[in-house]
Amino acid sequence: MASSPFRVFVSSNSTEVLRRAGPTLEADSVKANVILPILQKWDRRSPGADINDHKWFIIYTESQGQKNILYIASCTNGSMGRYPLFICTTLPYSWLSNELYQGHIVSAMKLLVTTLLRHVAPSRVYSTFGQEIVIGIFSRLWTEETGIRALEEPYYHAKISHSTAATVHACDVQYLELPNEETEIRLARREDCPAIADLTYGFAGESAFEEAKILITNREVWVYNVWPRGRPDLTRTASIAAFSRNTDTMATITKVYTHPDFRGQRRAERLVRAVCKHLLLTKSYVALFVGINNKAANVYRRVGFVGLDNNSPREGAADRWIEIGFDPEYVQLGHW
Numbered sequence: 430m431a432s433s434p435f436r437v438f439v440s441s442n443s444t445e446v447l448r449r450a451g452p453t454l455e456a457d458s459v460k461a462n463v464i465l466p467i468l469q470k471w472d473r474r475s476p477g478a479d480i481n482d483h484k485w486f487i488i489y490t491e492s493q494g495q496k497n498i499l500y501i502a503s504c505t506n507g508s509m510g511r512y513p514l515f516i517c518t519t520l521p522y523s524w525l526s527n528e529l530y531q532g533h534i535v536s537a538m539k540l541l542v543t544t545l546l547r548h549v550a551p552s553r554v555y556s557t558f559g560q561e562i563v564i565g566i567f568s569r570l571w572t573e574e575t576g577i578r579a580l581e582e583p584y585y586h587a588k589i590s591h592s593t594a595a596t597v598h599a600c601d602v603q604y605l606e607l608p609n610e611e612t613e614i615r616l617a618r619r620e621d622c623p624a625i626a627d628l629t630y631g632f633a634g635e636s637a638f639e640e641a642k643i644l645i646t647n648r649e650v651w652v653y654n655v656w657p658r659g660r661p662d663l664t665r666t667a668s669i670a671a672f673s674r675n676t677d678t679m680a681t682i683t684k685v686y687t688h689p690d691f692r693g694q695r696r697a698e699r700l701v702r703a704v705c706k707h708l709l710l711t712k713s714y715v716a717l718f719v720g721i722n723n724k725a726a727n728v729y730r731r732v733g734f735v736g737l738d739n740n741s742p743r744e745g746a747a748d749r750w751i752e753i754g755f756d757p758e759y760v761q762l763g764h765w
Contacts, residue, residue, distance in 0.1 A: 435499070435537050437544050438487040441479040443471040450487050453498045453519060458679040459591045459716045460748075463515040463558065464503045466674040466681070471505075482506055484548050488537050500537055500563070504549050508643050509636065511763030513752060516541075516559035516567060522748050525562045538567045542574050551575040555760035556584055558752040568753045578756040585752035587718040588726070590734040594709040597702065597733035604699050611658050614703045617650045617669070624666035625650060628686040636764075649673045650684075651707075653700040655691070667691035668700045672708065672715070680708045682717040685725070698728045705732060718750060 440446050447468055454461040454468070464485075471480055488500040502516045524530055545554070554571065557564055568579040606612070617625060622641045630637035644650040650671040656664040668691065671684040682704065687697045705715045717734065719726045730737040 433536050433540060434490050435488050435540050436491060437540055438489070439544060439548060440485055441481070441483050442477065443468050443475070443480060443483075443485070444477045446485040446487070447472055449496075450485075450498055450501055454501065454517075455676070455678070457519065458676055459714050460517050460560075460589065461501070462674050462679060462681040462716045464501055464517055465679075466676050467503065467505055467507070467512070469676055486541060486544060488541060500541065502541055502545075504545070504553065506763075507765060509640055509764045511553070511555070511761070512765045513763065514545075514554050514557040516557060516563055518560060518563055522560075525560060531566075534563060534566050535570070538563070538570050541567065542570045546574065551577055552760050554755060555757070555762045556752050556754040558585070559750060561586075561749040561751045564751050564753055568755075571755070577759045580754040580756070583751050584754045585718075585750075586721045587723075587750050588721065588737065589716065589718055589748050589750050590729060590736050591714045591716045592705055592709070592729075592733040592735065593714060596735055597705050597709060600731060600733040601702075602731075604695070609658055611656055611661070612667075613654045614700055615651065615654075616648060617645050617652045619645060621645065621650075621652050621666065624652070625669050628666065628669050628688060629684060644671050644673060647673070649675070651700060651704050653696055655696075665690075667694075667696045670697070670700050670704045672704065675712075678712055679714045679716060680712050682715060695728075697725070698731055701728065702732045721749070 438449060454465040458465060468485070471483065483505045484503070486502040487498055489496045489498045491497070498519060500516060500518045502514060503512070504514050505512050518525070525534065557567055571577070572579050622638060622645060625641040625644065626637035629641065650669060652666050653668040654664050655667045666688065668687040669684065670682060672680045673683045674681040682701065685697055685701060708715050717729065719729055719737065726737045
């Protein structure tokens with residue numbers, strides 16, 4: 430039997446992982462938005478140190494002393510709980526979707542599965558998120574090896590997209606102000622915490638307020654407020670937009686919510702456009718995920734996010750990503 434061409438490097442040291450894989454991740458920071466920002470955050474907090482309960486996995490090939498990184502996976506925690514097993518690949522969609530290369534993907538994912546089981550309890554992997562083709566193969570192999578059933582209904586099925594200063598500028602529009610109301614779009618402040626928690630979770634306990642406070646403290650959430658003209662005491666928050674996975678060159682919009690009373694009025698579109706313009710003053714890209722059948726894709730397309738038309742080519746634009754969960758009876762659920 431021929432030996433696998435793949436090798437794997439495992440570490441809990443974010444500095445070492447960035448040294449080895451940082452340039453690869455930064456070269457495609459949009460696709461790496463679920464891994465690179467977390468790596469950089471921990472490197473700022475604990476440079477050079479091993480981080481408990483965090484593992485990164487780099488799968489690569491080597492030829493004539495040159496390492497070619499193909500897959501990077503992370504098993505890490507956030508401020509609100511455990512993240513899924515994130516997997517991203519440097520391989521283009523045209524390669525992943527070619528049947529001739531399916532055996533290569535299977536071989537790489539088999540190595541990831543066996544390596545994971547040496548470092549992480551099976552119950553830790555409550556779900557996995559990444560490019561659709563890769564995650565489909567991984568989840569099948571994980572179930573075969575652990576006996577933990579993959580759920581038929583995905584937790585999340587989305588397209589990944591991004592905007593740049595050029596694409597947002599090309600889609601710029603002027604919005605008409607209603608004569609009987611006043612509005613403001615701004616960075617959220619402490620007094621906005623209840624409204625953010627309400628819009629995001631419907632006041633779902635302390636966790637909603639805790640996450641809202643973290644977003645506000647980190648300056649990672651904006652609000653769109655509305656009030657009747659001359660009555661700021663009747664201010665209501667129509668929409669919020671958060672961006673909580675960010676690097677020096679890329680930001681990721683992670684939450685957009687509009688109060689039911691204000692839907693269908695292009696409030697979210699106006700807010701997301703303002704947030705993108707602000708972020709793109711210092712970033713090259715703003716990334717986001719949007720559900721496959723989510724009508725919000727039309728909002729993001731009008732703002733300047735690429736590849737969200739049904740007829741858009743998959744390559745380099747809106748690749749499909751999926752989060753597949755595993756039987757909750759045998760795993761410890763997390764949050765992201």
